Structures are given as structure tokens and as C-alpha cells.
Amino acid sequence: MYPERVGDQPAILNGTPLRSGKSWPPWPQWDDSERQLLGEVLESGAWSTAHGDQASRWAAEFAQLQGARHGLALTNGTQTMEAALAACDIGQGDEVIVPGLTFVATATAALAVNATPVLVDVDADSLCLDVAAAEAALSERTRAIVPVHVGGTTCDMDALRELCDRRELALIEDCAHAQGTRWRGRGAGSIGEFGSFSFESHKLMTAGEGGALTTGDDGLRARAWSYVNCGRVEGEHWYHHATYGPNLRMTEWQGAILRAQLRRFPAQHRTREERGALLDAELAKIPGIRPQASDPRTDSRARYCYVFHYDAGEFAGLPLAGFEQALTAEGVEVGVSYPSLNNLELFREGRFGPRLREAAPRIDYAAISLPRAEAAAASTVWLAHPMLLAEPEEVLDIVRAVSRIQANAAAIARRIERAGALGPRLATAARRTAGRLKALAAPASPPGPRRP
Numbered sequence: 032m033y034p035e036r037v038g039d040q041p042a043i044l045n046g047t048p049l050r051s052g053k054s055w056p057p058w059p060q061w062d063d064s065e066r067q068l069l070g071e072v073l074e075s076g077a078w079s080t081a082h083g084d085q086a087s088r089w090a091a092e093f094a095q096l097q098g099a100r101h102g103l104a105l106t107n108g109t110q111t112m113e114a115a116l117a118a119c120d121i122g123q124g125d126e127v128i129v130p131g132l133t134f135v136a137t138a139t140a141a142l143a144v145n146a147t148p149v150l151v152d153v154d155a156d157s158l159c160l161d162v163a164a165a166e167a168a169l170s171e172r173t174r175a176i177v178p179v180h181v182g183g184t185t186c187d188m189d190a191l192r193e194l195c196d197r198r199e200l201a202l203i204e205d206c207a208h209a210q211g212t213r214w215r216g217r218g219a220g221s222i223g224e225f226g227s228f229s230f231e232s233h234k235l236m237t238a239g240e241g242g243a244l245t246t247g248d249d250g251l252r253a254r255a256w257s258y259v260n261c262g263r264v265e266g267e268h269w270y271h272h273a274t275y276g277p278n279l280r281m282t283e284w285q286g287a288i289l290r291a292q293l294r295r296f297p298a299q300h301r302t303r304e305e306r307g308a309l310l311d312a313e314l315a316k317i318p319g320i321r322p323q324a325s326d327p328r329t330d331s332r333a334r335y336c337y338v339f340h341y342d343a344g345e346f347a348g349l350p351l352a353g354f355e356q357a358l359t360a361e362g363v364e365v366g367v368s369y370p371s372l373n374n375l376e377l378f379r380e381g382r383f384g385p386r387l388r389e390a391a392p393r394i395d396y397a398a399i400s401l402p403r404a405e406a407a408a409a410s411t412v413w414l415a416h417p418m419l420l421a422e423p424e425e426v427l428d429i430v431r432a433v434s435r436i437q438a439n440a441a442a443i444a445r446r447i448e449r450a451g452a453l454g455p456r457l458a459t460a461a462r463r464t465a466g467r468l469k470a471l472a473a474p475a476s477p478p479g480p481r482r483p
């Protein structure tokens with residue numbers, strides 16, 4: 032497909048990296064708008080959201096982007112889910128359904144309120160919650176379902192909403208990956224009782240750390256506000272604490288940065304959508320590569336990570352780790368899949384600290400298997416989203432790199448097999464090549480460690 036590059040010697044076999052001398056767009060991105068708003072917070076002396084209005088204004092603007100009535104600005108995208116569960120009065124003795132393929136926080140948020148996370152399998156193609164598996168896992172203790180919009184795409188939100196309504200369950204959307212996502216015109220985070228968003232440093236809008244809760248329900252907003260603010264009642268005396276609640280407020284610094292990031296977001300979102308669609312079309316032409324599926328009803332799709340399925344059988348048996356090393360060596364920024372949560376020591380050993388003691392229902396997570404989540408963890412490739420902000424011609428280097436690896440897969444696989452115990456040396460070689468690349472084309476700001 033791209034003969035001028037494909038035939039070349041791959042970088043992992045000492046060829047010249049495809050991206051030699053070129054850099055990807057840096058992440059995070061900022062300019063004078065962040066500087067100006069940060070300066071305003073500094074000079075105002077109102078550094079806490081208890082005194083200033085940057086974070087609350089941002090949360091309202093962000094909620095509008097997602098089509099939700101209310102937005103609250105929080106510390107991070109883990110405690111947002113804790114606050115959402117608490118606001119729905121979910122706690123000890125209750126079960127919360129969570130997909131197996133996600134960042135651990137989706138499940139640990141349930142633990143934080145002393146509820147029991149029930150892990151269910153995902154759809155093999157979209158990697159999102161399998162709604163039928165969620166329904167099959169319901170018990171009389173189930174109080175909530177937390178779908179994760181993996182990589183910015185969603186499960187069948189109509190079916191899930193209908194299930195939650197029928198069984199009177201809270202629907203809490205983990206939208207950490209889904210800023211800008213829409214399901215049949217409705218913003219992610221506006222379909223469930225709550226939407227939970229993260230703004231940590233790799234996210235599509237970021238203040239280094241940060242979180243937002245969205246909701247359309249006035250009562251739930253008030254309960255969440257109270258939980259996030261030490262159990263206070265909005266508008267009442269500062270030292271009136273009506274219920275239990277920690278302090279989970281965002282700072283004004285984060286609010287200022289996020290207001291600036293939000294202005295830049297719509298154009299970035301459009302670019303990532305276009306580049307994502309381009310990659311989908313081109314990578315799908317390569318035997319053994321299958322882009323993450325997305326229900327066409329997800330009519331606007333955030334692209335937090337670009338995810339595709341990898342079939343080693345079409346790459347001369349080259350294992351996923353070898354393929355990823357080879358891609359990295361070409362200068363493609365590769366992340367890693369989440370493990371399936373049932374395989375984490377935390378769950379296998381039930382190491383929940385003071386949570387889920389005696390009376391709480393406990394699950395033997397070591398006895399659970401989630402075949403589709405486990406298979407996906409072992410066979411999907413997660414690419415860093417800043418690459419999707421590059422020009423189309425640059426983005427096509429990813430396709431060229433995959434094609435080049437495929438054309439040389441047998442040699443790469445042989446090399447890896449011969450290396451045997453020397454596998455780590457190969458990894459070191461790939462890392463060195465990537466390091467050389469970075470040095471050659473140092474980005475304006477270091478991209479930092481990648482994580483999906």
C-alpha cells in the first residue's frame with residue numbers, strides 16, 4: 032500500500048526508523064490563554080473554589096459541552112465516581128456492576144463507598160461493557176451499573192438506559208475517555224444519573240489532575256455537592272455539616288487551566304475524529320489489524336487512545352509485545368492495554384484494606400474468568416492520542432509502520448525467537464531507538480509516560 036517505505040528494513044532490525052527526524056504533537060498543549068487565566072487566579076488571591084469561580088464556571092461550561100444541566104469540579108476522575116455512588120446512597124451490602132476491561136478506578140470507586148464491585152465481561156469488538164452480561168450479573172443487591180466509554184466509544188446506551196430504568200438501578204457513566212463523545216446526539220455523561228470525567232495529564236483536556244461530575248438531576252447535584260464539600264449544605268453556614276463527606280474540591284488553578292483547555296477542545300476533537308476515521312479506514316486494509324468497533328449511534332467519538340485488535344497469526348506469529356516493540360522502534364507512540372481487572376492482585380487476593388469487612392458480600396474474584404476482556408488485554412494495541420493531532424500524511428506513518436512490520440514479520444519473529452532469553456535485550460534496543468528518535472526531534476514539551 033505504501034511501497035516506498037514498506038520494503039525498507041524495520042527499525043527493530045537496525046533499519047532507519049520511519050519517524051526519524053520527525054516529532055509528534057506534544058501533550059499537554061498550552062499557550063497564553065492558560066498563562067493569562069492562571070495569572071488572574073494568582074492576582075485575585077482566590078485560590079480555592081470556596082472563594083473563586085474559575086472551577087465552577089469551567090464545570091458549568093464543560094457540562095454544557097456534554098449536554099448536561101449541571102457540572103461539578105472535583106479532584107480527579109476516581110473520586111468523581113465515589114461521589115456519584117455516595118450521592119446515589121450506595122454503600123455497604125450493595126453491588127455495583129463494572130466492566131472487566133478498564134482502569135482500576137472504575138472498580139475501586141465502589142470499594143471507596145464500601146460497596147462490592149461485580150466484574151462483568153466486555154464486547155469483544157468495541158471493548159465496552161456487554162449489556163447482556165451486565166443483565167445476567169444482576170442480583171437483588173445490585174444498585175448501579177458503571178459502563179466505561181473505552182477509548183471514547185460507548186456500549187448500547189439505549190439498551191443500558193432501558194435496563195437501568197426497568198430494574199431501578201443508577202447508571203453512572205465512566206466518561207474518563209469520552210470528552211466530546213455523543214450517543215445519538217446526546218453527550219456522554221448526560222444519559223446516566225451521573226457522568227464522571229477525568230482530567231489527569233494524559234486526558235483529552237487536562238490540568239494535570241482533575242475531575243468533573245455531570246448530572247441532569249437537581250437533587251442528585253445537591254447531594255453530590257454536599258458529599259464533595261464535607262457534608263455541607265450549599266448556601267448554609269460553612270460549619271453546618273449535615274452528612275458525612277470528604278473534601279473533594281478542585282483548585283482554582285485547575286479550573287483556570289481547564290477553561291483555557293476547553294476553548295481549544297472543539298477544534299482538537301474534530302481533528303482527532305478525522306484522523307481516527309482515516310486510521311480506521313487504512314488500518315482495516317491490513318490483514319490481521321481490526322480497529323476497535325464503534326456503534327454507529329456513537330455519532331461523535333472522542334479518541335482517547337487509538338485502539339486496534341492485533342492478530343499475530345497474520346504477522347508470522349510475532350507476539351503482541353514484539354509487534355509493540357517494533358512499532359515503538361519506528362517512532363510510533365505505543366501505550367499498553369489495561370489488564371482484565373480479575374487478574375489484578377488487588378482482586379485475586381481481595382486486598383481491600385479496611386473495606387468490605389465481615390458483613391459485606393465478598394466475591395472470589397480469583398474464580399472469575401472474563402474471556403473477552405482477558406483476550407482483549409492480550410491482543411489490543413493502544414496508541415497515544417496526541418499523534419491524532421498531526422497532519423494526515425504524518426498519521427499515515429502509523430499505517431506505514433504497521434505495513435513495514437508485517438512485510439518483515441517473519442524476520443522480526445525469528446529474531447525474537449532466537450533472542451529467547453535475550454528478549455529483554457531486544458526491548459532495550461527498541462527503547463534505545465525510541466530514545467534516539469526523541470533526541471533527534473525533541474518536542475517542545477516532553478510527552479511524559481504514556482498510559483491509556
Ligand SMILES: Cc1ncc(COP(=O)(O)O)c(C=O)c1O
Nearest residue numbers: 107108109134136207229230231
Ligand atoms: C476509565 C478510567 N476511569 C477512571 C479514571 C480515573 O481518573 P483519575 O486518574 O483522574 O482519578 C481513569 C484515568 O486515569 C480512566 O482511564
